Amino acid sequence: MTQPPDGRPEPGPVVEGPGDWQRLDPRMLLVHPVQETVRLLPVLLGVLVAGTASGARGWQLLGLLVPVVLGLLRYVTTSYRVGGGRVELRRGLLERHVLSTPVDRVRTVDLTASPVHRLLGLTTVRVGTGTASTDEDERLDLDGLPAEVARRLREELLRAARAARPADPEHAGADDPFATGTPAPPAPPVVAFDPAWARFAPLTSTGLVVVAGLLGGTVQLLDALGGLRRLDAGSWADRVAGVPVLVAGAGLLLALAVASSVLAVSGYLVANWGFTLGHADRAWHLRRGLLTTRETSIDDARLAGVTLGEPLGLRLAGGGRLAAIVTGLGDGQESSSVLVPPAPRAVVGSAARAVLGVAAPVDVPLVRHGRAATRRRWTRALLPALLVTAACLLLATRSAWWLGPAVVAPLAAAALAADRARALGHALTDGYVVTRSGSLYRRRHVLAVGAVIGWNVRSTWFQRRAGLVTLVATTAGGRQSVAVPDVPEAAALALAARATPALVEPFLDRSPNRSPDRTPGPTGTATAGRP
Amino acid sequence: MLASVAGVIHPPAADPVLLREPRHRVSPRARLMWQVTALVEGAVTIGVLLLVALAVDAVEVRWWMIAVAVAAVLGWVAVVPQWRYAVHRWEVTATAVRTQTGWWAREQRIAPLSRIQTVDRAEGAVARLFGLATVTVTTASAAGALEIDGLDRRLADDLVAELTARADAVEGDAT
Known part of the structure; x- marks a missing residue:
């Protein structure tokens, strides 16, 4: 790889000089036990029940201590450092993990904050390197930095990553009207959330899959009740007898559809509440989430294009969604490439135009096939x-x-x-x-x-x-x-x-009398059907 | 008609410009290798089917069934490797690599040398018997690997050296 140019400031006044391993925020001492308790809940309940049954009080106390100790251990054994052109994370008690990545391989920096984190003013920093690994243990997550520090760290990492990379070939975003080069004051967001968009939630393909699954379940249930078999007999008397079953089935179906819609809408609201998409400092920034907030950034230089998706249901309702094609970010990291969740077509279109910097690719009539x-x-x-x-x-x-x-x-x-x-x-x-x-x-x-x-x-x-x-x-x-x-x-x-x-x-073959069939089959009959 | 309805007109199709074929065929020994492989695979398949049929005892094996299977394998061996050989071609220029592979479904791939990430040379056990090697060129896209199967071993060595040298000459991470 190319060396970073001389005189590049070390990434991170967040850390005092390179080589200083440091702990995450001490407030994580409160977060870890809560998380461990939730994780070990089934076991703890078991211990509690067993303890009550046997009358041994000490065991129960010990059971409650386990998550606290685990959380403490996790805090003590985890440390990170940023400096010397690398981001490093050390963790684990029995199985030590040291994750290390050069700053110029950093492709995304996401900030996630669960409700507990938010209550304490903390944020998890996830450093994405576009690795193919899906192992949870191999993710570079700095779980628990003060929100302010996390935000500064993200800015510094992204800036350092950009400086360390060789000048990218002409990519999308180069002609971006928002890309001023200097850290501009936060521009008004290109997309701002409207709770009315949640009406599209039941119409996405996932919603349809849920409904289809429920439909299948209903039919099976009807079958089990003997409804279908009776209908199959085909005689009038049986069909009249079957009507109540049909009505009951339709009612059940309707109830299921309503229930799944409610689920889809609430899921949509929880995931996308407060959604904003804005551009600042040569990157697109997304923020969303009702309980757990997520902030992701997509570097202009890595934005290769966009995909406007219109599942049938969304399309019929006049909606769509927008995703970014991000260089170095594979299909498995789809959550990092969402630009607009299901929303009205006009919103999706204007977001696409803003992100691309030109309108034509979104609006131009296409050459038909x-x-x-x-x-x-x-x-x-x-x-x-x-x-x-x-x-x-x-x-x-x-x-x-x-x-x-x-x-x-x-x-x-x-x-x-x-x-x-x-x-x-x-x-x-x-x-x-x-x-x-x-x-x-x-x-x-x-x-x-x-x-x-x-x-x-x-x-x-x-x-x-x-x-x-x-x-x-x-x-x-x-x-x-x-x-x-x-x-x-x-x-x-x-x-x-x-x-x-x-x-x-x-x-390209520009000779005028090239044979129309350029790759004959073994006997010349293979493509004989071609005019 | 469709085009005029949409108000968009196709580019003039007076003299359609098409891709010419890549310059080089693979080694003729590749055809032999494919034939032998197909024959062995076909024989093994028939053998396994026969064994299963005899063991399960559900179907009565008749001579005409075996005859049909053998005819199918022989037909495949006679046609497909030859067809494949007629299609498979490759070319390396100062700026790009090209391959053409397949038989029923054909695929041409073009990748610029400046975007090469790895050059891989593999020799399977069977390929070694025929003195052949496979060269695979990958780019940063998982959809863009170019594979040249059935190259003469020495030619493959030269090709790998040349491609590696050219890929090295390019700065950046080729994404």
């Missing part, structure tokens, strides 16, 4: 649906109820196909590759050209017959790639060549 791509959407949706229909028609000879799915399946597939075809599109504007696809979960990816590492061009035999390819731009953030599905081959290569001419141009 044409008739071949549309046809492919239809065949791919209708073929399985027609198989389902055929199977249902066979079963319909036994029970007329199977006629329902036989009719519904192709209709749903047609709606899906039309919507998926409508979604397909791509564009290249203001230095961003834009692509949109999907119906049940529609996403519009906006990726800075500078963050595109390379290209993958995929095609199955069927796609080649239709003259289509799937163009994939690889990147080092988010889902690691952004795909333009089923785009005509020439349009795909035009997009790639215009986005990264130096990379793609040398490989």
Whole structure:
């Protein structure tokens, strides 16, 4: 790695000089026992019950002492230091862990404060390095610094990390109107929370999954009550007898839907209360949380693009969500890349425009993928649906109820196909590759050209017959790639060549009489179906 | 028609510009390796299926079943490695690495040398028998690894040395 330039101030007047191991905030002595008690609650209850039963009072006292001692030990054995271009954390009594990371590998610094922390004015600092490790023990968490110190430490770490890195290639955010370079006074937030957004909570895919699960459960319950079996018999008398069961089922379903909505809304409010997104000191800062507050920052230089997500439910209700594609932050760290939780489309759009610094990638009409791509959407949706229909028609000879799915399946597939075809599109504007696809979960990816590492061009035999390819731009953030599905081959290569001419141009074939079929199969019959 | 409805027009498609093929094929011995591997795998699969069928005793094994299975394996061995060999190609220029792999589903990958993170050379037990090696080039994206299977061993060595030298010449962490 490149050495930090000379004269760079040591990160952290927070610590007195490099090499000083220091303890976390002493107030953690109050937090740890509470946390340990909660963690050991089942065991403690067991001890308590056993103690009462046996009449031995001493055991109970000992049981209550355990979490206090554990908390004390945790405090005494944990220390950290920031200095000499490194962040280090030492912890553990029996199994000593020493975590150490160079400052220039620091990618995110998140501040989290549980209610207990907040009561005592403390905050947990989580230093993110984009490591692939998911081991809880290998996280660099400084659990318990005074909120003021934590905030200063975060600023210093992010600034030091930025100074130690070589100048990034032209990334997103370089043309950011907010990026003034000097620590500006806190600008008004780009997005500020409105409790009315919680109406979108039951409509997200997670909400729908919950509802679907409840639906399945209800059907099973009905089945267990004998309702479905009676309906299956198909005779009128039985169906009339079954009506009360149906009504009861519908009522139950409604109750479950209401309950799950309430759960979703309260979950949304707890997680996102007080949400703000603002820009200061060359980074985007998020703050949210009703009980446990979370503050995350995304460095401008690491912001490679954004993804506007519209799950079907949200889309129908006029909502959406926004996530950042952050270089060096994988898919597993999604919580760090949220830019706007489910919110009205206008809010999401304006946030995306502000974050990108330009409006066009969010608003520009996309180049459509044409008739071949549309046809492919239809065949791919209708073929399985027609198989389902055929199977249902066979079963319909036994029970007329199977006629329902036989009719519904192709209709749903047609709606899906039309919507998926409508979604397909791509564009290249203001230095961003834009692509949109999907119906049940529609996403519009906006990726800075500078963050595109390379290209993958995929095609199955069927796609080649239709003259289509799937163009994939690889990147080092988010889902690691952004795909333009089923785009005509020439349009795909035009997009790639215009986005990264130096990379793609040398490989383009401009000779006028190139053979249309460039990679014949072994006997020449493999691609004979191609016109 | 769709395009005009949306008010957006496709880029002129008068003379579509496509990717030309990467320059180099892999070693012809790779085709032999794939054929042998496919044959061995097919034989083992049939053997295991036969054993299971005889042990379970649920299905009566008939000669025509074995004949069909053998024919399928032979057909696969005759067509797929050859097809794969016709598709697999690679190229390294002053600025980029390219590969083309697959047979039914094909994939071309392009990565700039400036974004290379690791260059890996692997020799499987079977590949060693044929004097072949696999070179894998990774970038900072988990979706962007380029794999050249079935390279002549000495060529692979040279390629790794060259790619490593070029990747070293670039500053930064290549993300």
